[in-house]
Amino acid sequence: MTKFDMGAAWDDAVQLLRSHSGLTGTIAAVFLFLPALAVAWFGPVPIEPPSGATVDQIMATFRENIRQMVPGSLVVALFTIAGTLAILRLWLSRTGTSVGEALSFALTLFPTLLVAHLLAGIMLALGFILLIVPGLYLVGRLALIAPAVADRRIRNPMAAIGESWRLTxxxxxxxxxxxxxxxxxxxxxxxxxxxxxxxxGGTGAGIGRILSGLVEAGFGAVASFVSIAVSAAAYRQLAVRRSELFE
Structure with a gap:
């Protein structure tokens, strides 16, 4: 059985972050940073419960905030999926892929990864309902879906899930x-x-919202960028150790 090496995977992730840094950084800025920044700056302002609010009022405020957040969160998620595919394609392709080719590839495989993530989300939700531990286990088993799609041009969402399951x-x-x-x-x-x-900057409107939105979007983009590199590094390690060739 192939043993996963966290230290080696982190070293490889750092190398990936340095690889094509100008190209992948541009894609990350457009697909990971700007949509999140737009939502943070122009999206609905979270509602604060009134002073001395009852439990019912607090829950009603919470539900309304969730309802307001859903459209913006969906937009950010869709951009993130496309950006993730393009970045992974640049990192995992062995044929000198250009930014244009990577973006075209991302648009082509976008439906596959979207459906695969939806199915994986359902699996994770069921796993967490079953006393959390199965959900944590599934996080590890489903972590390589996006790299597998990007590297192998997998068009069947179930096949992408199966590939991650096999490699992990x-x-x-x-x-x-x-x-x-x-x-x-x-x-x-x-x-x-x-x-x-x-x-x-404070937490109110004006400069506080501008500054907090900028920092939140920037930090979130960096975190997503690193997470993509981590999943790609884990994929490369397990795929190579199983003596498989990249496409």
Missing amino acids: QGNAWSIFFFLFLVALVFGIASVILGSLVGIV
Whole structure:
């Protein structure tokens, strides 16, 4: 059984981040940063519950905020899927792919990855309903869907899920903890940075919203960019160790 090496995967992720940095950075800016910034600046302002609000009022405010967030979050998610495919194609292709070719590829395979993510989301939701642990396990098993689609031009969403499932066999928990550690670092940094921005610019409209939106979108784009590199590195390690050729 192939053993996943977190240290080697992180080293490879760093190398990927340095590879095609100008091209992948531009794609990340357009597809990961700008949509999030637009939503942060021009999207609905979160509603605050009234002073002394009851539990019902707090829950009603929470539901309304969720309802307002859904359209913008969907737009950001769709752009993220397209950007992820283009970036992965640049990193995983062995044929000197240009930005135009990577974007064309992303548009072509976009429906596949979208449906695969929807199906994976349903699987994860069911897993977390079953006392959380199965959901955490599934995070590791489904982590390589996007790299598999980008590298192998998989057009069948179920085949993409199956490929991730096959490559992660015996390494689900190692991959989960790898992703968890990366997410934990960014989560802690996000809380600290958000607090500092709140102190400097405040939390109200005007300069506070502009500054917080800029920092939130920028930090989110960087976190997504690193996460894409991490998944690509894990994929490259497991695919190569199984003596498989990239396309």
